[in-house]
Amino acid sequence: MDHETYDMVAARTFTVPLTGLNDYGSGPRTFATRTRGGAVFVRTEINRENFGERMTGRELCTLVPADHGLVIDGALVDAAVVTIWRERATVDIATDRAAAAARYGTVPDRYVPVPPASTDLASLLYSLAKEGVEFAGVVRFLGDEHRVSGDLPPELVDAAVAERARLIAPAVGAPLSIHLSPGNGTGDSSTNFDHEPAWDPAPAPEQWVEELERHPRTDPFIPDWWLLRLRQAGAL
Amino acid sequence: MSSPSYELGSIGKKLRKMTLEQFRETCDPAEIIALRGQTTSDDCYAGHNVVLRALGNPSPRDRVGIVTDLLDHGWEVGRMDLFMLLENKKRDVPVELPLVERLLAGGSDPNYLERRGSRPVMLLLRGWVSDEEAAPILDAILRDGRFEPHQRATDGQSVWRRLHQSRLNRAQSIDAIRAYCQRTGRPIPRLGDMPERSFDV
Numbered sequence: 001m002d003h004e005t006y007d008m009v010a011a012r013t014f015t016v017p018l019t020g021l022n023d024y025g026s027g028p029r030t031f032a033t034r035t036r037g038g039a040v041f042v043r044t045e046i047n048r049e050n051f052g053e054r055m056t057g058r059e060l061c062t063l064v065p066a067d068h069g070l071v072i073d074g075a076l077v078d079a080a081v082v083t084i085w086r087e088r089a090t091v092d093i094a095t096d097r098a099a100a101a102a103r104y105g106t107v108p109d110r111y112v113p114v115p116p117a118s119t120d121l122a123s124l125l126y127s128l129a130k131e132g133v134e135f136a137g138v139v140r141f142l143g144d145e146h147r148v149s150g151d152l153p154p155e156l157v158d159a160a161v162a163e164r165a166r167l168i169a170p171a172v173g174a175p176l177s178i179h180l181s182p183g184n185g186t187g188d189s190s191t192n193f194d195h196e197p198a199w200d201p202a203p204a205p206e207q208w209v210e211e212l213e214r215h216p217r218t219d220p221f222i223p224d225w226w227l228l229r230l231r232q233a234g235a236l
Numbered sequence: 237m238s239s240p241s242y243e244l245g246s247i248g249k250k251l252r253k254m255t256l257e258q259f260r261e262t263c264d265p266a267e268i269i270a271l272r273g274q275t276t277s278d279d280c281y282a283g284h285n286v287v288l289r290a291l292g293n294p295s296p297r298d299r300v301g302i303v304t305d306l307l308d309h310g311w312e313v314g315r316m317d318l319f320m321l322l323e324n325k326k327r328d329v330p331v332e333l334p335l336v337e338r339l340l341a342g343g344s345d346p347n348y349l350e351r352r353g354s355r356p357v358m359l360l361l362r363g364w365v366s367d368e369e370a371a372p373i374l375d376a377i378l379r380d381g382r383f384e385p386h387q388r389a390t391d392g393q394s395v396w397r398r399l400h401q402s403r404l405n406r407a408q409s410i411d412a413i414r415a416y417c418q419r420t421g422r423p424i425p426r427l428g429d430m431p432e433r434s435f436d437v
Contacts, residue, residue: 018431025392025431051431059426107411111367114404138436150436169404179436193403194428195437220414221403223427 006085009072010092011228013196014044014060015052025051031064034071041069041076054195056224058089096227099236101219105171108218114169121163124156125180125187136181139164140197141174142207143214147199152180160189167191173217196225205233240274241284247271248282248289256301265309272311279314287311291320296328300335313342319350322359322373329365333372340380347383353390357383358398367408374409378416385413386425397430 020028031042032049042064046052055063061082064070070077077085128135137150139160146164148157160178168174177197179190208229212222222230230236238246247268251259268286275284282288287306293299299321307313318339321332340346346356354362357377360370377383385396396413399406417424 021392021431024390025433026388026390027392029431050433053431054428054437055426111407113366167404169407172403172407177437190435191401192435192437193400197437220411221427 006088008057009085010056010058010061010089012057013054013225014057015046015054016042016044016060017046017049018051018053019049021051029053031068033068036076039069039079040067041071043071045071045073056228058085058092059224061085061089062093093224093227096224096231096236097219100222100227100230103236104212104216104222105218106220108171111172112170115166118163118166121156121159121189122187124159125182125189128153128156129182129185129187134182138177138179138197140177140199142176142197142199142203143211149198156180163191168215170216171218172221173212174215193221194223196223205229205235209233209235240271244268244271244275244284244286248284248286251286251290251302252292254293254298254302255295256298256305259298259302259305265305265311268306269310279312280316282320285314287314287317288320291317292324294324294326296324296326296331299324300331303335304338307338307342313339313344315343315345316348316350317342318344318346319348319354319356319359322356323350325364327365327369329369329372333376336373337376340376340382345382346377346380347387349387349389355387355389355395357385357395358389361399361402361406361409363402363405367406371408371412374412378412381420383416384422385417386423392431394425396425400427 017032018029019032020030032047033040033042035041042060044060060070064082064086066083067079068082069079070082133153135150135152135156137148137152139152139157140147140149141164146157146161152160160180164175164178173193175191175193176195177192179192181188208226212226212230227236247263254262272284272286279285280288287303290302290306291299293302318336321335321339349355357374360373360377361367386394388394389398393401396410399410399413403410414424416422
């Protein structure tokens with residue numbers, strides 16, 4: 001891999017395996033590595049590990065320890081190249097953050113309070129799980145649309161859509177997906193504000209610009225992958 | 237004759253329920269300090285630590301008054317004191333703020349990890365008080381400078397990550413802690429840096 005591949009790597013999303021974590025994800029957070037000829041390389045694909053951390057390629061470049069290379073798609077990238085990538089990634093992220101802050105704002109004077117927590121989704125999840133209903137899936141949101149992936153009862157989808165509508169706040173944004181499952185038997189939901197949902201096909205970058213206009217986020221609440229989409233759409 | 241440890245344990249149990257007036261009528265802080273001098277217990281063991289017990293008093297006014305009296309008479313601030321104060325669900329920020337500042341100045345640990353897994357700022361911002369209401373106490377902790385927002389509870393979440401999960405109601409506190417990280421040179425984590433297992437997005 002050479003310098004020209006930086007642009008491709010920087011724009012990708014990796015799930016980088018972590019080691020040293022217990023069942024709850026606590027403990028030291030260490031990148032999984034492999035060694036070749038005495039050199040250490042950070043791996044970018046989950047193998048036997050349970051935990052991974054999602055990040056863009058350029059975020060990864062800024063986090064790789066000094067003197068470490070990278071393993072990307074089985075190919076080794078030398079530490080010397082990663083050092084150059086790190087410098088580029090640091091500058092690129094700072095540039096995009098500054099542009100996002102100028103265009104979408106940063107810390108507001110005051111946040112608008114959101115309505116009190118709803119128990120509708122949690123109650124429905126609990127009752128379905130207790131009844132032994134088998135379900136597991138994700139509801140993904142973009143703009144005012146949603147799409148279900150997996151097997152979810154219609155009433156649960158409706159409850160998730162209502163919950164998402166409640167969880168919209170100016171400056172902070174709206175959930176991008178809600179993951180629902182019986183969990184350990186009492187119902188489990190995970191609300192995702194930060195990770196790029198796995199839409200298939202992927203939305204056009206312009207749709208992420210529209211989503212940001214519809215549900216505004218200030219710069220600190222815009223994750224890096226979204227900055228990349230904004231740049232692709234010419235909105236930075 | 238009972239041992240000093242037993243005496244302190246007995247007093248501590250009463251302090252959890254006493255009013256400040258009852259404490260001043262029935263207890264002599266100097267005697268309590270003297271009993272403490274005769275024990276060698278861990279400052280984080282509530283069985284012998286009457287201040288930890290008093291900090292669990294459900295009335296903000298009474299717990300602040302009793303603990304302040306004891307500190308005025310020479311009781312030493314312990315590492316766990318701030319945690320115990322913030323563990324109370326009933327909060328009166330104007331009444332408690334001076335004690336928070338005193339505990340921090342005395343060396344109480346703003347990052348203390350209690351055996352059930354939480355840390356003081358997690359308790360402060362766990363949903364019982366609004367961001368605006370809690371802001372003076374959070375500001376006092378941030379002014380102290382020892383707070384580490386990236387230290388994790390036993391469930392793997394850092395204070396920072398837990399705040400981000402409830403960002404809709406904690407954005408003001410998130411901003412304050414982010415500014416603290418920038419001011420003190422602490423790293424600002426990426427959005428979504430929580431390790432996830434099988435979380436389908």
